[in-house]
Amino acid sequence: MSSDVPDSTDVQARAVENVRIEDEMEQSYIDYAMSVIAGRALPRVEDGLKPVHRRILYAMHEMGVSSGSSHRKSSSIVGETMGDYHPHGDSAIYDTLVRMAQDFSMRYPLVDGQGNFGSMDGDPAAAQRYTEARMSSISEELLEDIDKDTVDFSANYDDRLQEPDVLPAAFPNLLVNGSSGIAVGMSTNIPPHNLGEIIDATIELIDNPDATVEDLMDHVKGPDFPTGANIVGRDAIYSAYKTGRGRIRVRAEFEVEEWQNGRERIVITELPYQSNKARLVERIAEDVTDGEIEGISDLRDESDRDGVRVVVECTRGANVEVVKNKLLENHLERTFGVINLALVDGQPQVLSLKETLAEYVSHRREVVRRRSEYDLTEAQDRAHILEGRLKAVENADNVVELIRNSETRSDAKDALREAYDFSQDQADHIVRMQLGSLTSMETAEIEDEYEDVQAEIERLSAILDSEQELLSVIKDELREIKAEYDDDRRTSIIEDQGTVTHEDLIPEEEVFVVMTEDDYVKRMPIEAFDPQGRGGKGIIGADVKEGDRVTTVFRANTHDYLLCFTNQGKVYQLKTYEIPEMGRTARGKSAVNILDLDANEDITAIVDTDALESDEFVTMATRNGYVKRTAGEEFENIRTTGIIASDLEEGDELVDVEVTDGSNDLVIGTEHGMTIRFDEAEVRSMGRTARGVNGIKLQDDDAVAGLVATDEDDGQALLTVTQNGYGKRTRLTEYRTQSRYGKGLIDIKTGERNGPVTAVKAVDDDDELVMMSESGQIVRTRVDEISTVGRNTMGVIVMDVETGDAVSSVDVIPAASVVADDDADDATDEN
Template sequence: MSSDVPDPTDIEARTVENVRIEEEMEQSYIDYAMSVIAGRALPRVEDGLKPVHRRILYAMHEMGVTSGSSHRKSSSIVGETMGDFHPHGDSAIYDTLVRMAQDFSMRYPLVDGQGNFGSMDGDPPAAQRYTEARMAAIAEELLEDIDKDTVDFSSNYDDRLQEPDVLPAAFPNLLVNGSSGIAVGMSTNIPPHNLGEVIDATIELIDNPDATVEELMEHVKGPDFPTGANIVGRDAIYKAYKTGRGRLRVRAEFEVEEWKSGRERIVITELPFQTNKARLVERIADDVNEGEIDGISDLRDESDRDGVRIVVELKRGANTEIVKNRLLENHLERTFGIINLALVDGQPRVLSLKETLEEYVAHRREVVRRRSEYDLEEAEDRAHILEGRLKALDNVDDVVELIRNCENRTEAKEALQTEFDFSSDQADHIVRMQLGSLTSMEAAEIEAEYEEVQAEIERLRTILESEEELLGVIKEELREIDAEYDDDRRTSIIEDEGTVTHEDLIPEEEVFVVMTEDDYVKRMPISRFDPQGRGGKGIIGADVKEGDRVSAVFRANTHDYLLCFTNQGKVYRLKTYEIPEMGRTARGKSAVNILDLDDGEEITAVVDTDTFDDDEFVTMVTKHGYVKRTAGEEFERIQSNGKIAASLEDGDALVDVEVTDGTTDLVIATEGGMTIRFDETEARAMGRTARGVNGIDLEAGDAVAGLVATDEEDGRALLTVTQNGYGKRTVLSEYRTQSRYGKGLIDIKTDERNGPVTAVKAVDDDDHLVLMSENGQIVRTRVDEVSTVGRNTKGVIVMDVEAGDAVASVDTIPAASMAADEDGDADTSDDD
């Protein structure tokens, strides 16, 4: 390296500034975020446009590509926009241009496109070199009077040109065409509206600045999507207009038609906004092929340029209501989340309907004021010139003679100013006049023009001096646009009358649900089982295959929503009617298609509810004696793959569950015949994933069999049933309250005759008892047939269990639930 050339590593920095890296990163990120928010992603409240939209329209305005001109190649428009105003790549500009031309994306398209601009099927537009475009007529209303100093301008990216910060916007485009975009940490999603309705609401607000959102909604009924369809319910619309945020249910428009041979078909003619039609048809077809939707024989897309037409042909005998509502649940209804976020004075704000219109009216007031000032200045300048011409005509001979005697125009101008007191502008105009303008007819025309200009000056001064007149101009111009561009509403607003689901078509009845260890499941109407005397063998309730055995039987209503707790500490949500109904001698069907159970996972407890009061708890007990209470609200949203209800230590299992309210006592019973009763508040409320606290001090080899919730005034009895079919009742008051984690009291003798305890239940005298054995025998008997005795007794035989069999599960039928099956036909045949 030459000695004259400095070593670049030795050059000293001119300025070295020490900063904390976290502060620099924070400030840089804030600067970046605000750049995205203000310069790319969010629209301005005044004209409803983002910078790229505004720049495209302004570039077309400067190019003269208006609605009255011929179409211009899209590539030319994109190139001009990119070169002069938006140096961010042609694809982003062209994508925006395309969307502004799509009548299924914009309620009132701002670009008139010629060529392939895409479709509702998601087809891409042709390349920009093939398509042509020009401004739509309504877009010119956004730019009207932009050359009259109505808005502020700023330098473009290279300081060569000026571009508008906002457009004059002769109509509230933010609401009319809506907007969507994702910025940094925020997003906007504003639906389109009907132009006439928005203009009517704007005029209402001008006339009545104190108008409420409810009063404005008398004009703006709700969003009006370019693809039509229906908005379900008005409450969500009101919430969105009131707060700036809301969630609308948008439902496709369809009708059921009678078809050949008595069959029916569903014809879909309008789709929710931003629905990909081809993908929708594909998803429906997938559901039909996978058996998710039954009753459809054929599916066709018959759409053309005249509109959407999707035909769903039904099989003979198919239930149209079920098919229709399956389509609604999964395909024909979607949610549109409204976030009315826009830039106000450079800051993002969530606006109500009224605030949005107020900001627009304030903008329009400023535009009309500045335009009037500009027009007034122009009119006064013209009046000044006309006054000079009229004065010259009054002294025409002297003026002509003076000009003839001057050697040049400069001398003539000075002479006119000196001799006749003309201003410099008047003198300059006079010396440039043609002789033809000195005729009497020309003089009359000047007089008429002068009077018109004076009237215009008077009008403009009135507008500037009177707020009422200025607002009147705004209203008049809005009415003119309304008359020119308004059309009929496309989106209907319908009330939510509910849908007929599969559940609605299932008879409401009490049933037994039987589950086996190998995960077979079925339901049977309770009415098939008459009460029998205590000690009977029962009848077949399930044909259990070799090696399998019944793990649970429980009572439910076909319309119940059940929380099913498993031995592995998980909980699943199940609709009873989803369980297949089968006969007594049937084995059942695999539960894999109903519950996503893991290997070795069994249902051990069922809670018959899916909503909880604020003060209710799900109280659980495990085999090792741990007890835990968790707020019920934590179990209100459960996915198909279940949710953790309790964490278990190795070898432990969830045994039983009760719903409590914080005021009850808990009774824990063990397989060895022990019980303990304590106040539930001794087990503090915990989260779902907690293990819990010790509830009972178990003897070696003992395990928890069940859980009962009771209180001091509870007149019920504790029913205890053992594996060998013996049981007894003891009034709950005999179980005194102790402290948690004690040894407890003896409840029942578990000798060789009785076997270990299988279950405990709190029962009334008029309840019924249901016992099921591992081999599938089932007995229904009256509770009052089981003797009421004291603690520490053996009990009586409740079910005659054969050798090698054992009681697997016990449940009760409350008296209040038995009315539903009083008229049912009993099936009491003995299948032994």
């Protein structure tokens, strides 16, 4: 082979372009993304349609499947659309056709379907070979004048045919029927609206281009969903119309009916847009079964072709307001996220209400202009022909003679043009005229038609010469559409009055909450336990089963939000009213559905969140003598499964928790009767997962029993209670301040009579005390019943504990609460 002849491999290599893989991937992905955005997923602002919708309607138009024709098999329509315009899967086309026929999906369906086209229960449509369809009359308005060069056309996928880039759209379909779709990196979700309201707003914008969103909202009250229901509040609607984005709350329509035997039932008649009715009923039933919703005895779906009717029957004595609001909270209210994103000049853009209507008016202006130009050309051509016919009628004898004397049609045309200055089109028409058209009646009809055509030419010329005339045509046509298709609004706008929550219906009262080692819990009114003298046995406060024991009793208000700290260093949030109220002799209810406690996890301290400010600290003490402070703000968001409050070393437990403000003194008491007092500032603030620092140096076998926070000169006393029911009060001033991590001072003599210390509390003279034993006995007594003595004493009996029993928990009722309780009792007596 000659060296001058290039090798074939070299020739091929010259056709290969070297590019960086990241550049090629980037460009290819951008091309793909734009293809999805512009060619599949997003609607055009002018007609509110995606390509698949537009192609289906245009295919039906070309097939002649109009609203006045008979229905055609859906498979035929799908096949024509797929074969000529939309080269994608037939299922995607059919799914779109089905949705355009569903009156619960589209506010004004664009397809008139015959057969099974699905239901609100999520039932699929029948196969396309079984269903039939045709265009609805309103969809024909989208295609009106498409044959008059009103819109641009492009070649279809195989260059055989032409398809419209956009439809003329005689009404703002984007807002009227809405749209939804997910593209690459963006999505659209436009709610449907009432046709009449949107047309009124469009006319308002034409008349007043400076109209604000507020002005347009005088006409457009808000979205109008095909399924009706209610929109809660107007602020979200305004935000969506002003910015193109918003979150609208849609609430089901329902009413409470009196039923048999004094019972009540809730009847649901309208559901939020895009709700699956069957799934909704199933979820309500599941919540009833799981105990999430109480007070429902029966649930039925009585819906038929006339509309939705779901009946929720309440049990006798049930609070229907609680049931209703539970349903609202979990089932009957949903959020519609408005994203008014559409293609404007081929680019995705988030539009306000005004911008959307302005784009539509601009499109409609171009459609009317192009249609007027087309009609004007047609009218001028017709006038030109009529002028020739009139001239021919005036010279009928000579014209007939001239044609008879011509050898051929061509000669006759040439003779006419030469003799009477006819144009080629006029001469062609005159040669084809019948003799019958030369009668006087025909002549009069030609003259009348000529006058009509001249008037049409003047009208069209005025439209093209005057912007105001053109806009008047747009307004008149919109009014005609409104007169033909407008209907009553389905979705109501209601003010957000808030809902009556379960908490609102719970009376606010002080209660005792009792918890046991086996996680049984209940609450009881404080009024059920009258104060007794010191040293009483008390009364039964809980029926503890064999092998179980009471671990915690604390006072709370039914409306309190509590932070419950456990021995394993976790914290849970609890609403007091969520704990079931039971009598004194009841065992309680398993806490597994209230607090997700682990095995061997007990609540050891309670903090009322009302008492916790953002600049305060949660201060904790552990059994092994560690102490730590953590900023209160770290306990604001607590999961239902709890969060870590303190990292404990193996074998250690969280014992007690106090709220401090950074200026307190901390007092730690131990089971062997030792105490230490030191400045809170010696414990630096640290995170939740920290272990803390040493607070007290414990002797062998000793352990921390409790933690107290006190001011320097608050006049309080330190109350110490032991397991065997003995206790004492000692003024806190007798406990000198030391450095952290010392051995401390003797507080109380423990020994065999007293037993280990159960709790230490800071108390005032007017406070009350509630103590509970492991077996469930409870005593409520005044603090001033307990003697004030010095340190290192034995104390006196405060609760008569039986052999084998022991004091398990102590809580303080502050003096302010005691006074409030007494006032409430006095008011009750007066009434």
